[in-house]
Amino acid sequence: MTEEQTWPGEWLRAVLSLAVLRAIDAGATYGYAIAARLEDAGLGAVKGGTLYPLLGRLEDGGLVEAEWRAGEGGPGRKHYELTPAGHWMLRDQSARWARFAELTRAHLNDTTTEERHD
């Protein structure tokens, strides 16, 4: 695991719902594919014990719809799809998160600059 992939847990918890919505929107429709997509994006390895309860909450909240599809000769997989409310939430929260990240970066850079002047 690289340094980038060991983000503090509380950072990841804050952004995980949004990142999962984005992964589903980008075509990762089942649990493991979503986890792989998050890891590829540099957010780190999300364990099943964290991911599936989160998917359950998104489903309960009406942001995703889930459907079991049969596998070949064995138990199948649960596939997820964004609902219209999920699409709206993804757009709205992505824009707000980008603004938040921008403000945070500006704030941190300002502080660093001020400290340098002291």
Next chain:
Amino acid sequence: MTDRIEATLAPDIDPAWAEEFVLEARLRDVPGNRIGDALGEVNAHCRDAGESAAEAFGDPIAYARTVAAQSTPVTVPWLSTFGPTLVQVVGVVLTLSGVGTWVTGRPLVVTWGMAGAIVLLCAGVAGLGMLLGRALGAIVRRPILAPIVGGLSAAAIAAAVFAMLLIEAPIGELPFALVLCVGVAVLVVGIAWEIGVARSGALDDPITAPGAEVAPRPRRVPWVSLGALGWVAIGAIVIVLFGGR
């Protein structure tokens, strides 16, 4: 029984992990279809990721508690669970009292002790059932507790009932035919109630494969109902043999 369910729903994960997960989820009243759904998710993820269930999902008991926290618990229908048994107990007591009065040829003298004993017996059976239901988690994981707790509680109830019977202050007298008819009628009501509950499926909550419809259950007669008739038969034989006029 659970071995087959786990092998069907989660063939790609450690059966011991699945068994612990199912047990804890059941103890926390997670609905059967939700347990099947969660087990299917664990199996698919572990198969795809090439990880064990313990690596990906951690401790099975902790994960079952997480799933339980997100589920609406199944409510235990106490009346359907204990009602038929209690009615049958009253039916057995009344029927055997009727047989006793018929054998001795004297009318049944109903005492305050008898009335109190029946109330105590019903309260005891219901209380013991609820106690065992609440302590199920501890009992299942420590099997030695079940006979100790159950046995001591049952002995305490039996002792209290017999002590109550020592109160001989009479309420009134009843002819044997009336006692026998009422006893048999109550017994029939209790057995019919139990069969009705079993057929309605009110107490069934099978663990089902994800997305599967619940298969229609075979119509069956619960053999446990015949237990009450068995007790009546044994009791009646003993009374006739040893309680002769």
